[in-house]
Each structure stands twice: as structure tokens, then as C-alpha cells.
Amino acid sequence: MLTLTEIFLLMMQVKAQFRQGNEVFVELLGETMEFECNIQMRKFSILIENARIEKNHQVLDIGNGRGTFAVEVVKITGCNCKCVGINLSEKQMKFVAMKVEQACLRLQVI
Numbered sequence: 001m002l003t004l005t006e007i008f009l010l011m012m013q014v015k016a017q018f019r020q021g022n023e024v025f026v027e028l029l030g031e032t033m034e035f036e037c038n039i040q041m042r043k044f045s046i047l048i049e050n051a052r053i054e055k056n057h058q059v060l061d062i063g064n065g066r067g068t069f070a071v072e073v074v075k076i077t078g079c080n081c082k083c084v085g086i087n088l089s090e091k092q093m094k095f096v097a098m099k100v101e102q103a104c105l106r107l108q109v110i
Contacts, residue, residue, distance in 0.1 A: 015088070044072040059083040067096030074105045 002010070047069075053059060055078040061070040064085035073083045087093050 040068070041072065044069055045076065048073055048076050053077055057082075061085045063087060064096065066092055067099055070096070071099060071103065071105060075103075 053073060053076075057077070059070070059073050059082070061067075061073070061083060064070050064087050067085055070083045070085040085093070085096055087096070
């Protein structure tokens with residue numbers, strides 16, 4: 001069992017990781033910072049279908065990274081589906097906000 005001090009130190013390490021920039025992701029994945037492949041998009045489609053997400057639903061995407069799933073939810077279900085993305089990384093959330101704005105989607109980024 002972890003002590004409070006150990007838990008606090010672990011939380012600080014996690015927080016430090018989320019403060020890192022997007023440079024590593026850009027280097028690995030390109031400017032979009034996404035695994036853009038048919039398998040990834042198919043996985044999202046199946047998940048959205050199986051969860052029965054419809055255009056009038058609200059979706060909370062916790063730990064949404066670069067926002068790929070959240071953007072797909074809004075694209076697939078239509079503009080009435082409200083999707084909220086939450087992430088600890090401010091840099092990733094700025095990237096998501098830019099991507100959402102470019103695509104003219106209704107997606108709230110926190």
C-alpha cells in the first residue's frame with residue numbers, strides 16, 4: 001500500500017509527463033499526430049455503433065489525447081451530438097481545439 005507521500009510523488013510525475021510538448025508525437029505520427037489508418041477509424045465506428053451514440057446524445061471523452069475519437073463521434077453522429085473532451089495536457093487540448101475549429105465541429109474542450 002502506498003503512503004500519501006508516495007501517491008503525491010507519483011501524481012507529480014504524471015503531471016510532469018503531461019506538461020511535455022507535442023514534439024514526440026509530431027516526430028512519430030506526423031503533423032496530424034494521429035494514427036490515421038482504416039483500422040483506427042473502423043474501430044471508432046464500431047465503438048460508436050455499439051454504444052448506440054446518436055445525434056441527440058452527450059458524450060464525455062475522458063483522457064481524450066489528441067481528440068481523434070471525440071472528433072469522429074461528432075462527425076459520424078452529426079452536429080447535434082455534444083461531445084466534451086477532458087485531458088490533463090494543455091498542449092494536447094490546444095491541438096484538439098485547433099482541429100475542432102478547422103473542421104467546424106461542435107466539440108467542447110476542457
